[in-house]
Amino acid sequence: MVNVNNISKTYNKGAVKAVNDVSFSVEKGELFGLIGPDGAGKSSIFRILTTLLLPDSGGATVAGYDVVKDYRQIRSSVGYMPGRFSLYPDLSIEENLHFFATVFNTTVAENYHLIEDIYVQIEPFKKRRAGKLSGGMKQKLALCCALIHKPTVLFLDEPTTGVDPVSRKEFWEMLKRLKQQGITIVVSTPYMDEATRCDRIALIQGGSILSINPPQQIVTAYPSPLYAVKATDMPRVIHVLATHQPPFNSYLFGEYIHVDMPGMGDQEAVQVLTDVLAKAGLDGIEVNPVTPTIEDCFIKLLTT
């Protein structure tokens, strides 16, 4: 459904490299995620695919149409939800939805089945102006508006940014249901924990793709066992692990510190780490083996 071949994009006459030789493809009915921090180039890729920007080099097709030559066809067949809330704040929920339905040459009634699950949640507030909605409701409305013309491909640029955890979870449930209806979805997010909900993800950083795989495969491909370390004086733990000879590959992860222990069994690794920390005079030491998450993989990809 989406084919991207070696696209690059720079801003300010080449001074800022936003997208650097990116290639990927998305199958029909797939839920594809672009995962990366802010400024990684996700939005630029979305804008190229939705024909809003021209790539400097390389090419891409969406639903079989070229993003440069056939921009008209793409514009009438895809759904796009930009990263920023982009509906009319002074129109009500109902008015926004009707407006976008009409602009896309359709009616709310015609494709109501597509948005029904989502719309019933915000329907009680349908007379309320969009600008007065909560973050989660805004995103639900935006999704409805992007869906109302039954797009073949749905582009969602950071749809869950600024949304509370419960609404985020709901939002991903909705995407899953849409996927079941056969809509191809390309979604981006800076939240690593959301990555596992995609069929395949592309980890992206500094405009380049680091890896494209199903999330499970990325996690299992993590090259070494990983341990979570904790002690009462955390700043000292970081210091001790970093200054040890040879230094450990360690980084802060939530309330723990994750440490790579390549080529060691569980027992041996736990022993080594406990010894090092005890020798440094730390107490309350806790060392446990952990399964790597997407974030661990991302950090690993960045450091190697």
Added chain:
Amino acid sequence: MKQFITFVKKEFYHVLRDRRTLLILFGMPLAQIVIFGFALTNEVKNARIVIVDHAKDDASRSIIDRIGASNFFEIREDVMDRNRMETAFKEGKIKLAILFPANFQRDLFHQNHAPIQVIADASDPNYATTLTNYVSSIIQDYQTELNETVALPYRITPQLRMLYNPQLKGAPNFVPGVMALVLMLVSVMMTAISIVREKETGTLEILLVSPFKPVWVILSKAVPYLILSLVNVLSIVLMSVFVLQLPVEGSWLLLFAESTLFIVTCLTLGIFISIKTKSQQVAMLISLMGMLLPTMMFSGFMFPIENMPVPLQIISNVVPAKWFYIIVKSIMIKGVGFAAIWKETLILLGIALFFFVISLRSFKIRLE
């Protein structure tokens, strides 16, 4: 077409739901008419005048006493010769001079009519008109009183002379000026802002990724402001007719047709600004600085263009408001028909076409 209508409807929602916009749209013309119509035609009090009395008889005394008794005037010197009067005018010491010829009373009573010369400093035309009107009515009073007792009426003819600006240009005919100003502001600024707002809120991004053609986005933005501006024209004209008693001498139809042309010219300008700017503030500043100032300066509404240096006169030709001002003045005050203003109409049409074409050419179907 259904898309277009929905879009226009949406545009009306935007305008009607934003109090600020509404206030600018409909409050401004009202305020301007009131300000220009009432605040600026100030009451005259204690204007300094001189009287050159060559007659020095009972009749002239009597009139001078009446003038002195009214609190509109403050008589500087009773007797003055012509040369000293000239200097006093130039130095701005006096605003008005009244000259009685020798033998004023004799002429009046024997030939039954006598002249009085009234000379005003018309560099401030409103002020001069007001002063001469007061003097005339005082003389009129005296005359009426005089005639009550005699069979054959005596006539005193005040001969008015307006110094420096004999035609009283730029005088109370401010309605055409206000019209040009208000339409310019509303049409240029409001359209520019409303299109740039779609850029700012990101809605243009969504609209671009839709089957709705960008050109239509722009056109459907222009329609509501065309309609609202016409409402403004109507309210200004109605106010000038019923509140200021300034009737429309020429054809109403022609007036509205020409107004529509001017509004369209302004809309294309507004669209052009909106294409070239990225934020509402910048669009507003450019509209204000780039449109309001030249409109005030070069439309001939505040400052007569004939008195400007040649380079500025040439610049004034590209200001659409100048041509519209001439057109409205011609229709409303002189009451002429299309034959007299076809040239100005053609120029406006040319400006509108010019901006329409370059707007179309510079409109981006993608983000920058």
